[in-house]
Amino acid sequence: TFSQKNHKVVLFPGHGIGPEISQAVCDIFSATKVPIDWEHHEIYTKPINEAGDLIKEESLNAVINYKWGLKGPFATPIGKGYRSLNVTMRKKLNLFANVRPCKSLAGVKTPYSNVDLVTIRENTEGEYSGLEHAVVPGVVENLKIISQPACENIARYAFEFARKNNRKKVVACHKAGVMKKGDGLFINTCKKISSEYPDIEYTQEQIDTVCMKLSKNPEVFDVMVMPNLYGDIVSDLCAGLIGGLGLTASGNISHTCAVYEAVHGTAPDIAGQNKANPTALLLSGVMMLKAMGLQKEGIAIEDAVTKTLSEGKFLTGDLGGKASTTDYTKAVIGHINL
Amino acid sequence: TFSQKNHKVVLFPGHGIGPEISQAVCDIFSATKVPIDWEHHEIYTKPINEAGDLIKEESLNAVINYKWGLKGPFATPIGKGYRSLNVTMRKKLNLFANVRPCKSLAGVKTPYSNVDLVTIRENTEGEYSGLEHAVVPGVVENLKIISQPACENIARYAFEFARKNNRKKVVACHKAGVMKKGDGLFINTCKKISSEYPDIEYTQEQIDTVCMKLSKNPEVFDVMVMPNLYGDIVSDLCAGLIGGLGLTASGNISHTCAVYEAVHGTAPDIAGQNKANPTALLLSGVMMLKAMGLQKEGIAIEDAVTKTLSEGKFLTGDLGGKASTTDYTKAVIGHINL
Numbered sequence: 001t002f003s004q005k006n007h008k009v010v011l012f013p014g015h016g017i018g019p020e021i022s023q024a025v026c027d028i029f030s031a032t033k034v035p036i037d038w039e040h041h042e043i044y045t046k047p048i049n050e051a052g053d054l055i056k057e058e059s060l061n062a063v064i065n066y067k068w069g070l071k072g073p074f075a076t077p078i079g080k081g082y083r084s085l086n087v088t089m090r091k092k093l094n095l096f097a098n099v100r101p102c103k104s105l106a107g108v109k110t111p112y113s114n115v116d117l118v119t120i121r122e123n124t125e126g127e128y129s130g131l132e133h134a135v136v137p138g139v140v141e142n143l144k145i146i147s148q149p150a151c152e153n154i155a156r157y158a159f160e161f162a163r164k165n166n167r168k169k170v171v172a173c174h175k176a177g178v179m180k181k182g183d184g185l186f187i188n189t190c191k192k193i194s195s196e197y198p199d200i201e202y203t204q205e206q207i208d209t210v211c212m213k214l215s216k217n218p219e220v221f222d223v224m225v226m227p228n229l230y231g232d233i234v235s236d237l238c239a240g241l242i243g244g245l246g247l248t249a250s251g252n253i254s255h256t257c258a259v260y261e262a263v264h265g266t267a268p269d270i271a272g273q274n275k276a277n278p279t280a281l282l283l284s285g286v287m288m289l290k291a292m293g294l295q296k297e298g299i300a301i302e303d304a305v306t307k308t309l310s311e312g313k314f315l316t317g318d319l320g321g322k323a324s325t326t327d328y329t330k331a332v333i334g335h336i337n338l
Numbered sequence: 339t340f341s342q343k344n345h346k347v348v349l350f351p352g353h354g355i356g357p358e359i360s361q362a363v364c365d366i367f368s369a370t371k372v373p374i375d376w377e378h379h380e381i382y383t384k385p386i387n388e389a390g391d392l393i394k395e396e397s398l399n400a401v402i403n404y405k406w407g408l409k410g411p412f413a414t415p416i417g418k419g420y421r422s423l424n425v426t427m428r429k430k431l432n433l434f435a436n437v438r439p440c441k442s443l444a445g446v447k448t449p450y451s452n453v454d455l456v457t458i459r460e461n462t463e464g465e466y467s468g469l470e471h472a473v474v475p476g477v478v479e480n481l482k483i484i485s486q487p488a489c490e491n492i493a494r495y496a497f498e499f500a501r502k503n504n505r506k507k508v509v510a511c512h513k514a515g516v517m518k519k520g521d522g523l524f525i526n527t528c529k530k531i532s533s534e535y536p537d538i539e540y541t542q543e544q545i546d547t548v549c550m551k552l553s554k555n556p557e558v559f560d561v562m563v564m565p566n567l568y569g570d571i572v573s574d575l576c577a578g579l580i581g582g583l584g585l586t587a588s589g590n591i592s593h594t595c596a597v598y599e600a601v602h603g604t605a606p607d608i609a610g611q612n613k614a615n616p617t618a619l620l621l622s623g624v625m626m627l628k629a630m631g632l633q634k635e636g637i638a639i640e641d642a643v644t645k646t647l648s649e650g651k652f653l654t655g656d657l658g659g660k661a662s663t664t665d666y667t668k669a670v671i672g673h674i675n676l
């Protein structure tokens with residue numbers, strides 16, 4: 001409209017099924033009249049420079065300028081000489097918080113029906129430092145880094161998230177009995193910051209126990225905050241509980257910009273065949289809309305997804321249905337209620 | 339009997355419910371006429387020397403001499419100045435392999451009824467090196483160590499285990515996309531050794547994907563081999579799938595000795611009340627019997643446990659029953675069929 005300026009969003013369609021599911025998201029967003037202009041950027045399948053980057057500097061700058069990015073799945077190059085795209089992006093944009101909600105979806109049958117968990121993962125350090133070397137041939141040292149500022153950032157983010165989203169509990173997951181200094185610093189920092197949030201119940205639990213409880217009775221947890229590697233593992237475990245990565249949203253957040261992404265793979269076996277399920281990317285987009293303040297549009301799309309899935313008429317192959325990507329997309333659009 | 343020399347086994351009853359469940363195991367073993375002599379050794383609740391040890395040198399030597407140890411749960415001291423008992427034991431005795439089978443138990447209802455997994459965990463290095471320091475205040479570096487010899491040991495152990503136990507598949511779990519050198523060394527070594535076992539199907543899978551699949555459809559895996567920390571997490575996840583740590587056996591294996599253990603806690607709230615479930619320690623003992631070559635006795639006890647649990651008349655509180663530890667113990671003994 002005349003008076004309202006559209007948000008600009010950097011879209012990385014990615015590879016494999018990436019372009020199809022990105023198209024589905026764009027179509028659903030258009031039908032919902034979301035005030036967004038997309039700017040397409042490429043992820044490369046081969047390193048584009050000596051440093052091994054898979055993305056252009058100008059694409060990262062576009063995310064910084066526009067504040068928003070949405071990213072499909074991408075193919076990791078085979079062999080050596082490249083830098084992990086996700087790790088690079090998270091570090092260069094200081095996307096320090098990775099937020100992955102997992103909530104049971106009506107219409108998707110799993111053994112657990114009351115899952116409602118949010119993994120909040122420190123996204124920049126831990127084992128992901130990229131610092132490793134062979135001390136002598138056959139002995140590799142990898143540096144796991146835990147720093148106070150990163151712990152403070154992620155702890156505060158977790159409590160703020162809990163408060164904003166009306167959640168009651170935050171559990172800090174760790175292995176401080178073994179990594180007394182590193183994971184010790186993490187939980188001590190979380191504990192310190194928890195005192196500023198008396199309205200949120202705070203506990204600490206060992207990461208192995210957390211995973212045992214998640215597979216036994218996942219309803220005991222609410223918001224879970226943890227160092228990088230644990231978050232990688234726990235968020236996938238939680239995704240499994242609600243039906244897999246094809247259904248889960250993810251957001252990588254900095255203080256000034258954010259990149260939302262589908263965490264699943266490129267599914268080369270079905271790419272280009274109009275069979276892929278766009279839900280993960282779509283719900284990641286919904287997370288973005290809510291962060292932009294576009295609650296109405298975000299909720300409308302979320303509700304339409306829930307209706308489409310629980311109706312069960314237009315399910316894609318991964319959910320046991322026979323619908324095409326475009327059938328599913330149309331069904332979601334048909335349920336949009338503004 | 340006159341002609342047969344009994345095996346000597348070092349028993350660490352431990353703390354909390356440890357003594358009660360150890361007694362249950364001794365009673366069931368006696369009733370099964372297992373040719374074992376127990377030698378009780380203590381785990382301390384406070385450090386006994388400057389190094390912070392919780393166990394006497396002579397106890398470790400006893401394990402080395404007799405070859406066999408069985409260990410109940412123990413209380414970790416509060417505060418600083420102690421060394422983790424498990425980590426110390428594993429390192430000092432070079433208990434390089436941690437074996438944790440998880441098989442659905444008839445009579446214990448869980449979301450999945452066909453779980454039959456074995457986690458084989460490298461038990462001496464990775465993040466458990468104990469090497470950590472603050473580089474500057476507020477920045478901690480922890481060294482994750484991966485060495486070729488340890489990878490070879492654990493890989494070979496996994497394939498030998500698969501072969502001996504008639505299992506068809508081994509999956510190596512890793513995060514080599516991020517820890518290219520360290521986890522890279524791990525999978526490259528596993529792959530190399532897999533070529534000596536053409537009868538076993540070998541695959542590699544990222545640890546996050548493994549956990550997603552385990553919570554979604556755990557029947558896709560069989561034997562899983564992995565570095566230390568992943569094994570800590572995955573074995574607990576698997577335990578959750580079959581009903582929790584109160585039911586799962588664990589063995590720590592070196593080339594010359596082994597310590598079997600219940601991995602659950604000391605349950606101080608019910609300690610001394612004849613309410614604890616001795617199954618985890620008992621099944622750990624059964625693993626030991628089988629390793630000793632006492633198949634007949636081991637299988638007899640295992641079958642008696644299965645019958646007792648599936649009958650459901652004498653279940654302890656953790657399984658929703660009202661039986662005491664001694665009721666359950668008697669029920670198991672009643673089902674022993676030699």
Ligand SMILES: CC(C)[C@H](C(=O)O)[C@@H](O)C(=O)O
Pocket residue numbers: 084086087232263515516546
């Ligand atoms: C691709 C990989 C580097 C990444 C990670 O480990 O963070 C992925 O698994 C994820 O969870 O986003």
Ligand SMILES: CC(C)[C@H](C(=O)O)[C@@H](O)C(=O)O
Pocket residue numbers: 177178208422424425570601
């Ligand atoms: C007590 C702790 C050091 C130990 C570990 O992490 O190995 C425990 O969790 C286990 O799994 O045996």
